[in-house]
Amino acid sequence: MTKRPRHRDQMDLLDWRPASPVAAYVPERVKASTVARMLSKAVSETLKACGRSRADVAKAMTDYLGEAVTENVLNAYASESRDDLIISITRLDALLGVTKDRRLLELLAARHGWAVIERRHLPAIEMAELLETRAEMDRAIEFQRRLLKAGGNQ
Incomplete structure (x- = not known):
């Protein structure tokens, strides 16, 4: 399969990097x-x-x-x-x-x-924190479910 030539102004998805939300000096x-x-x-x-x-x-x-x-x-x-x-x-x-x-x-x-960071990033950070909390709760719920299945003896 031959690779199609790319237009010089066209971005390659593999070359793309998201901008960092944190601006810092070198x-x-x-x-x-x-x-x-x-x-x-x-x-x-x-x-x-x-x-x-x-x-x-x-x-x-x-x-x-x-x-x-x-x-x-x-x-x-x-x-x-x-x-x-x-x-x-x-x-x-x-x-x-x-x-x-x-x-x-x-x-x-x-x-x-x-x-x-810019304030516009705060909702995404809050969402990530909520997802982490939910994952912790899911693990705790699953642990309790296993305890119940085993007869509650631990």
Whole structure:
């Protein structure tokens, strides 16, 4: 059987991979000796990936917060060597709001065994939890059924 030629824009189902519900940095890009340095690397990665200039991001963060955020301060947040200036939670929130890069949150959540996902995935997770609970109950019911068949003596 000969294989039919495929159109170059046509996807092969075997090549398809679902998108991950968790957005994360490439681990090697944010690996650091301290949490502060890891966060600095993450800020730097986010600024590189957002498609905007740092001056534009600083202006947008200023508008978001209603307080001045300069490009120089943003550069310091993204610099591993600036241990004296670590981004605050309110400015991290502004950076999230401006860049929409949830990898910043995922970086911190993953350290605690959690994941940051879009809310649209919550019903699927709840369904999976319910199915797991039902499977546990089915096993318990089957165990009790076997006990009853055996005369209830255990």
